[in-house]
Amino acid sequence: MNPMEGGRDMFHTVEDVLRLEGFEGVRLVAGRRGLGRTVTSASLMEVPDILPYVEENTLLITTLYPIAGSREQMEQLIPELGSRGVAGICIKPLRYIEQIPPVMISQADELGFPIVELPMGANLSTLVNLVLSMSLNDYISQLQFRDSVHRNMMEMLLSGAEVEELAEKLAELLQKDIVLLDNQLDSICAALRGEGETGWTIYRREEADRILKGLRLFENHYTMHPIKAGNNRFGFIFVPDSEKSDDNLKMAIEQAALLFASVFFKNYAVTLNQRNFKDVFIRDLLQGKIRSEIELENKMRAFDVSLAFPQYVVAIKLFTDNEVMRKHFYNELIDQNLISKRMAYFYQHIRKKNSVYFNDSIVVIENDQSEESVNEFYSQVIGKLEAEAGENSKIGIGISREVKNFSELKTGYRQAVHAVRVGNILYRDSFISRYSKNGLFELIEQINDTDLLVRFVRERLGAVIDYDRNNKASLMQTLEYLIQYHFNLKQVSEARYLHYNTVRYRANKLQQLGVDLEPGEGLGEIILAYRIYVWLKSIKKME
Structure with missing residues (x-):
């Protein structure tokens, strides 16, 4: 049997437990809204301080003997159990308490926490064992289903199946639509079953995106699990119209994700190998190592460039x-x-x-x-x-x-x-x-004598360069701003958020250091010297 049939979780609810053979004669006295609570285990309440030991989704079975003499503990029990995610409580009265206290019933109805009254002949240990056996059978069923998913998909993987075929197989096993998404949440492929259809149809990339666009997948319940291999994430398995709390579905998808990852990683490794060869070719182009058009055409054809x-x-x-x-x-x-x-x-x-x-x-x-x-x-x-x-x-x-x-x-x-x-x-x-x-740089580049260029800069801007270095100042930057804004001090002040007096002071300092800022041939040489300075810095020939 496929545990996914019917589209429900593998775990049972309080309502399912009450239908078990052995629970005949029980009576739900409160908390009807909580009959859908999940039950994964059962436990006897044998000590007063049970609270630290109860686990989520446990059905507690008791006579209330450990707290029968404490009104305070009786009033605190139901709210405390509810806050800990306990599934419900089955109480056998008459032996130690005459009846289930009304305060408990009121609290349980308010919280949607099921209280079940057990008949006098109920054997508490037997009831616990019935619930535990049910949970064990469910867990075994889950493991069998996980192994079935792994085995079926592994057989396809070993036969050379690609991701589209694996997606279709996973949809059949889970009886749910499956969408594979890349890291940008665009479709890789989708296995979808139309209304009234018995089988799944595979759609690829653009076609899948077109069909899925109108479905508003992320607006309803869904499950999404990453497809990862080591530090590489290749995308996600997306299951629309599914509950994230469905542990059986989650386990199956985790198994499938490992197999999808192996396919993606294989393709990734092949692509990476091809990419490495292609990268070498592009680097050769950038370094001028491709000598002829025949060599170029052959390699372009080989690397699909x-x-x-x-x-x-x-x-x-x-x-x-x-x-x-x-x-x-x-x-x-x-x-x-x-x-x-x-x-x-x-x-x-x-x-x-x-x-x-x-x-x-x-x-x-x-x-x-x-x-x-x-x-x-x-x-x-x-x-x-x-x-x-x-x-x-x-x-x-x-x-x-x-x-x-x-x-x-x-x-x-x-x-x-x-x-x-x-x-x-x-x-x-x-x-x-x-x-x-930067056309001026292209001209400067043609001058092979860098010593000549350095000397030209030092003669015109050497004092400023030395002043900046010795005083941790930035007059060369100020000169850059002045050139950029055509030596208009007001524009420099406004564009660079500097006080006008600061800009004027720095301009005066430049002039004191021998920089000619007056219109004419001298200013032209200053601008040229600055451009050469920038060029020399870019090729690390000047500090």
Whole structure:
């Protein structure tokens, strides 16, 4: 017999117990509303201080002898038992008490706590054994059903069945609809039985989502259990129209989840292996190691990669000294089993692209038609990336110029990385830095003599750099603000929430240190020197 037939729990209720052979002649005297209370055990009340020892869902059987002489204990018993989740109490009167006290009956009716009066000939030990035997039989039935679920599904698993077939088998065993959900709570597949149908039909992903959309699954009773293997969570088993308190269902789903996890993990391992090879290929592209179009086409075909140009290379970097935090953040972005609901939209985007973890950043090759559309997308998600990374985190996103063919991907990657490095110096908070907007840096990059560049900066800004270092000041930052706001002190004050007199004092200090802030050729050289300074810092040639 399938314990799930009838759609009820394996455990019996007080009402079921009263139907047992041996309970003939009993009379329910109070607490009719509680006849549906679950009974999993029975116990005799042989001592006055029974309360610390009674367990939830226990049916207590007694003559009330231990407390018959205490009115206070008699008045406290029913509320205390009810608060402990006891199923009910069977009382055999006349021997030690003349009748069940009216106060108990009143309390029991109010609490919905069943009180059953036993006849004079009732054998208390026999009644306890009857309940315990019923519970034992139920537990044995539960174990047999669990083993049946495991055996049936294991046989299918060993024969090479996929998740859809396993879902259908689980639905048949449980006689309930089954939905497998991914970590974003989107459907993987669903085994559903229509009204009047005897069998289950399997629906996959979009089709399942379409059918389930109108059912409002989460508005009714349901059971949901994670599908996990180690630290990897692959999704959930969802059973609509089911009670979470159904222990038989829960045990069966736990068994099934282990088997589903093994299928998902096998597929995950295969995908991960393929991904590793694909990642190597993408890294080779970014490093310019693919030498010919023939080699490119062969590897694109082997790894199912598409590269329709133009492309843009995007580098995403988390700036933190916390290596664990950084690793967790990057893993969340590229691993579908770890991605959070907040980042599901971003993950769905980049998994359609060619993306890879490379040199402490996530690199995405975007095939948008314009740099503006790439910038617009990342402007929408950078706040979510920042929230995902954690409080006080700083995210840098660098966007390359347009990449017109595969041989330019190496240059595009270098541009994206450089845009991130420059942005980290220019911006204190999370930022998007576009290489095309830093044209001056592209010119500076062509000068191979870094000693010449360092000398140019030192001659014009050396005194300021030394002053900041020796006094733990930030005059170079003030110079950055002045350049950004075209040397308008009022705009700097308003945009950076600084008092106007503070900005004026710092500008005067810069002039005292030899910085020419008056319009003319000298000011042009100061601006150029600052840009070179930023460039040299980004390539770690200057402190």
